[in-house]
Amino acid sequence: MSGLAHAGLLVRRSVLRTLRQPANLVFAFAFPLLLFAINSSGLAAATQLPGFPTGSYLTFALAVPFVQGALFAANSAGANFAEDIETGFLSRLSLTPLRGPALLSGQLAGIVVLGVMQAVVFLAVGAAAGAGFEAGIGGIPVLLALSIVISIGFGGLGALAALRTGSGEAVQGLFPLFFVFLFLSSVSLPRELMETDWFRTIATYNPVSYLVEAIRSLLISGWDAEALALGFGCAAGIAVLTLTASSFALRSRMART
Amino acid sequence: MVGDSYVSATVTVVGEASSRRADNGIEVSGLVRDFKGAPRAVDGIELRVEPGEIYGFLGPNGAGKSTTVLMLTTLLPPTAGTARVAGHDIVREGPEVRAAIGAALQEAALDPYLTGREHMRLQSGLHGLTKAERRNRGDALLERVGLSEAADRRVGGYSGGMKRRLDLGLALVHRPRVLFLDEPTTGLDVQSRTALWDEVARLAREDGVTVFLTTQYLEEADVLANRVGIIDHGRLVAEGTPAALKAQVGGSSVEAAPADPAELGALADLLERFGERNESAADLVSVRFTAAADLTAVVRALDAAGIKVSSLAVRDPSLDDVFLEKTGRSLEGAGAEAEEDPEGAGPSERELAGSRG
Missing domain, CATH: 3.30.70.980 (YebC, transcriptional regulation domain)
Known part of the structure; x- marks a missing residue:
């Protein structure tokens, strides 16, 4: 049986498992939307700053739930993977002819499906709330594609944390660290308007800024090739790095003779 | 002519069955496993399990039973020694060993969000069964382990006994020739335990499956096993049929x-x-x-x-008397002692990860 067929079986399991955990779905959908609601009403005055790219903070803030939701989902994916290690399910899988790449892609499938669902819901909620989407209909598949790559990258991070620690608790404990990266980016303000030098420098080197800015470009300015290239590039870079590191970690975790 | 064909076919089938059975054994020689910063977990085990035999590996917690099973199932490389399972070397022929064995390791490793039937489909699919085979084999095994009615319920709602039975069914999906059961009845009530014993005995008797069973229950080894190996502190201290071992005591x-x-x-x-x-x-x-x-x-x-x-x-005389004579301790008390004594503990997931890394 091919690795693709093995991956397909695990994709089915991963999706079923994800959809059957309502608590995880609440975290993945409700929290990003709640923070979106708070930010867009509480920080609306930021649009008064000279040079702010849009008159609607709602539209500006809508980019954040996409990235934030992916982080929540990555945490769930990591916790699920860790649970497989703790319960011995990974040992069960290790006794089959399954290969590591098929396992990794299968495990991450749930988070990709969730990422697409999140993107659709966040987009619909944004539209209903009156946020703009300058890129128009053609921008929707691009946004979905970017959401998928971001989900894979963050999912890889969750998987790496699970594989390195083998503990769901440790994965949950690492999660706040991931959030630090989110808040040290341009989620609340455009980088050009940050007056604190060290914060602007960190946000400039933080790849999360470029993920947010790529999504934001579709919402605010339409088609910004540079922003999209940087966003896709950073998302793909994170995905390649985390998946490569996860593959090595999985190889030692599944060290069969 | 017809008669000749019949005879010829019969001979072929019997011949194949014999050669299959001949390969179903386990041979272990000088098997050793060390863990970093801990005393030797398995210390030079020598044993041989005959095809179709139920071999009970009896010992207290932390004696080295699970570490031995992990090595024999190719999930943990040995530090030294050799072993052949179903005719294949556990170090050099890992994939061949895994194809020939089924295993239900300590704690039923199941996904609480999947149903019993979904587990069967996943496991049989990963072992390469076709879609039609998956359905037929899955249904047959669910029936065999008495879970047909609960097949479409999520495993999170199963009792301990149901989980163990599903675990056993999953281990049989690809028709293994050798079955490893690591403390399969720990934590089960008497009724569930007896049902599992019956099924294991039937597997050996009717299907010719060789069973390597670890247990800390004297009764389990006594009732189920054709031969018993008693392990303590990583060493095999006694081996034989339950009757012969008890006869040694007096x-x-x-x-x-x-x-x-x-x-x-x-x-x-x-x-x-x-x-x-x-x-x-x-x-x-x-x-x-x-x-x-x-x-x-x-x-x-x-x-x-x-x-x-x-x-x-x-x-x-009981097997506990045998254990007492060989080790100077009662088996029932030895478990608690091993739990208190970290030196006697088996590998944790973290230790395994460390050893693999």
């Missing part, structure tokens, strides 16, 4: 409690005429019979001496 024992506690000394003096005194509870006297002694003679002697007893029983 004959039956008589246990009696005096009706009047003041007569304990007199009772002990009397019973010691019939054999050697065993260790026992403070209010009892236990004596292992010499070959010539029997209960009738004891009763007559008690009557003649005017000693009344509140209980009198003859007890055959």
Whole structure:
């Protein structure tokens, strides 16, 4: 049986498992939307700053739930993977002819499906709330594609944390660290308007800024090739790095003779 | 002509079955496993399990049972020694070993969010069964382990016994020739335990599956196993059929409690005429019979001496007596001791990860 067929079986399991955990779905959908609601009403005055790219903070803030939701989902994916290690399910899988790449892609499938669902819901909620989407209909598949790559990258991070620690608790404990990266980016303000030098420098080197800015470009300015290239590039870079590191970690975790 | 074809076909089938059976055994030689910063977990184990045999690997917690199983199932490389399972070397021919074995490891490793049927489909699919085979095999195994009615319920709602039975069913999906069961009945009620024993016995008897079963339950090894290996601190301290092992210890024992506690000394003096005194509870006297002694003679002697007893029983030697003789400890107490003693503990997931990394 091919690795693709093995991956397909695990994709089915991963999706079923994800959809059957309502608590995880609440975290993945409700929290990003709640923070979106708070930010867009509480920080609306930021649009008064000279040079702010849009008159609607709602539209500006809508980019954040996409990235934030992916982080929540990555945490769930990591916790699920860790649970497989703790319960011995990974040992069960290790006794089959399954290969590591098929396992990794299968495990991450749930988070990709969730990422697409999140993107659709966040987009619909944004539209209903009156946020703009300058890129128009053609921008929707691009946004979905970017959401998928971001989900894979963050999912890889969750998987790496699970594989390195083998503990769901440790994965949950690492999660706040991931959030630090989110808040040290341009989620609340455009980088050009940050007056604190060290914060602007960190946000400039933080790849999360470029993920947010790529999504934001579709919402605010339409088609910004540079922003999209940087966003896709950073998302793909994170995905390649985390998946490569996860593959090595999985190889030692599944060290069969 | 027809008759010839029939004979020829029969011979071929029997020949194949014989060669399959010949490859179903386990041969272990000098198997060792060390963990960083801990005493040797498995210390030079030598054993041989014949095809179609149920081999009980008996020992207290932390004795090295699970580490041995992890090595034999290719999930943990040995530090030294060799082993062949189903005719394949566990180090050099890992994929071939895995294709030939089924395993239900300690704690039923199941996904609480999937149903029993979904587990079957996943497991059979990963082993390369076609869609039609997956359905048929899955249904047949669910029926076999008595889970047909619960097949479409999520495993999170299963009882411990149901999980163990599903675990066993999953281990059989690809028709393994050798089955490893690591403490399959730990934590189960008597009814579930008996049901699992019946199924394991049937697998060996009817399907010719070789079963390597670890347990800390004396009764389980006694009832189920054709032969038993007793392991302590990573070493095999005794091996043989349960009957032969118990015969090594000696004959039956008589246990009696005096009706009047003041007569304990007199009772002990009397019973010691019939054999050697065993260790026992403070209010009892236990004596292992010499070959010539029997209960009738004891009763007559008690009557003649005017000693009344509140209980009198003859007890055959148990595997615990074997363990006691070989290690100086009772198996039931040894488990608690091993848990307190980190040196005797088996590998945790973290240790395994460390060893693999």
